[in-house]
Structure formats: structure tokens, C-alpha cells
Amino acid sequence: MKNIGLYFGTFNPIHIGHLIIANHMVENSDLDEIWMVVTPHNPFKKKSSLLDNHHRLEMVFKATEDYDKISPSDIEFKLPQPNYTVHTLAHISDKYPDNNFSLIMGEDNLKSLHKWKNYEVILQDHNVYVYPRISEGKVxxxxxxxxxxxxxxxxxxxxxxxxxxxxxxxxKNIKPLLTAEVWQYIDEMNFYKK
Structure with missing residues (x-):
């Protein structure tokens, strides 16, 4: 049974910070793989700065293709909106019963975990891997x-x-903050210029 860490985000765009965290988690814990779960655009919210799902998924694919243990995931794209993590975990566990799924989150999210829908169920069935945030110190x-x-x-x-x-x-030049492939995609597609 594989231990898979689920790293949720809009990844709008994915940047080297996301990759540093994901790579560190998979190399320094008992996780075998990290799935970068692209959170869908909520159809009930008008968010003009959020690129379409397929563009953000493509950027995650481009950013992770050189990493054997990190993969993009569109598992939430076909789930009912709004997405709740507890529902995604139930769905992904049913779909891939031979894997063990855990959450990856920053300390800032851990502070509000008790407000999540059915957080007790999440903690009963899944591990949570927490990485530090600078403004928080140890929360x-x-x-x-x-x-x-x-x-x-x-x-x-x-x-x-x-x-x-x-x-x-x-x-401004932000090339150092993105992989070359993601920067090229953003530049070619003219994203975020307006």
C-alpha cells in the first residue's frame, strides 16, 4: 500500500515554493508520492484572476513532469461544487483502495482545521502533514x-x-520563481497581464 500525500491548491500559478514544499515532504517523511490536487474554479464565484481549470492543471503538469514522486491531479474537477476535503478524501479512497491518503497543509490551515466540514472524520481516517509558515512560528x-x-x-x-x-x-521579471516550462506557458498564453 502506497502512502500518498495530497497537496491541494488553486496553483494559480504553481511556483517553485509549491515544488520545494512537495519535494521536501516526499523526501523527508513516510510519504511515497505527492499528488498536487488542482482545486476547481467554483462556478458560483466570479474570480477573474483564476485561470480555467485546464490551464492550471497544465501548468502543474509542466512543473512536475521531471519529478518521479510528484504528480498533478484533477480528481476534484468532476466532484460536486463546492468541494469539501472530506468528500474528496472519501471519493479518492474509494477510487484507489490500494493507497493510503494523507493531507499536506501549512500551519495557517491547521489553526482553522476545527472549522472544516467533518474534520473529525478526516482525522479519524487520514494523517495530516503540516509544514511551517514564517509568520506563525510554532502555532x-x-x-x-x-x-x-x-x-x-x-x-x-x-x-x-x-x-x-x-x-x-x-x-516585472519573475522567472526565478517559476519553472522554465511554467514561465514559458504563462508568457505564450499572455496570462495575468491584465
Whole structure:
């Protein structure tokens, strides 16, 4: 049975920070693979800065194709909206019964985990791997001694997709923050310029 870490995000766009975290998690934990789960555009929200699902999935594919243990996933694209992590986990566990699925999240998300839909079910059936965030230090939460919560001392990366989109809009060079393939795709498609 493989241990798969699910790293959810809009990846709008995916950047080297995402890859640093994913690679560190798969190389420094008992996870065998990381699936980068592209969160779909919520049809009930008008979010003009969010690229279509297939473009964001394509960028994740381009960013991860050189990594044997990191893969893109569109598993949420066909699920009912809005997406709840507990439903995605139930669906993916049914679809791939020979795999063990865990969540990957930043400390900022751990603070609000108790507000997630059916968070108790998630923690009953799945492990959660938590990476640090710079602004947080070590976050004290009700989950500090929970047997399913695993803190991984990953590098702290303060790069955001919002920062990248804004820099592109301002015609700044952000090439070092993206893989060459993702930068080329964004440039060719003229994304985030307006």
C-alpha cells in the first residue's frame, strides 16, 4: 500500500515554493508520492484572476513532469461544487483502495482545521502533514498532540501566487520563481497581464 500525500491548491500559478514544499515532504517523511490536487474554479464565484481549470492543471503538469514522486491531479474537477476535503478524501479512497491518503497543509490551515466540514472524520481516517509558515512560528492548536498530525520541518518559503500575478501585471521579471516550462506557458498564453 502506497502512502500518498495530497497537496491541494488553486496553483494559480504553481511556483517553485509549491515544488520545494512537495519535494521536501516526499523526501523527508513516510510519504511515497505527492499528488498536487488542482482545486476547481467554483462556478458560483466570479474570480477573474483564476485561470480555467485546464490551464492550471497544465501548468502543474509542466512543473512536475521531471519529478518521479510528484504528480498533478484533477480528481476534484468532476466532484460536486463546492468541494469539501472530506468528500474528496472519501471519493479518492474509494477510487484507489490500494493507497493510503494523507493531507499536506501549512500551519495557517491547521489553526482553522476545527472549522472544516467533518474534520473529525478526516482525522479519524487520514494523517495530516503540516509544514511551517514564517509568520506563525510554532502555532499552538488543539491538535498539538494529535496522533494523526505530523509536523515536518520543511523550508519556509514566502512566495505567493498573488505576488507572482501582481508582478506579471506590473511587467516585472519573475522567472526565478517559476519553472522554465511554467514561465514559458504563462508568457505564450499572455496570462495575468491584465
Amino acid at each position: 499552538e492548536t488543539q491538535f498539538d498532540n494529535h496522533p494523526k498530525i505530523h509536523r515536518v520541518n520543511a523550508p519556509i518559503v514566502e512566495i505567493s501566487s498573488t505576488m507572482i500575478r501582481n508582478a506579471i501585471k506590473e511587467n
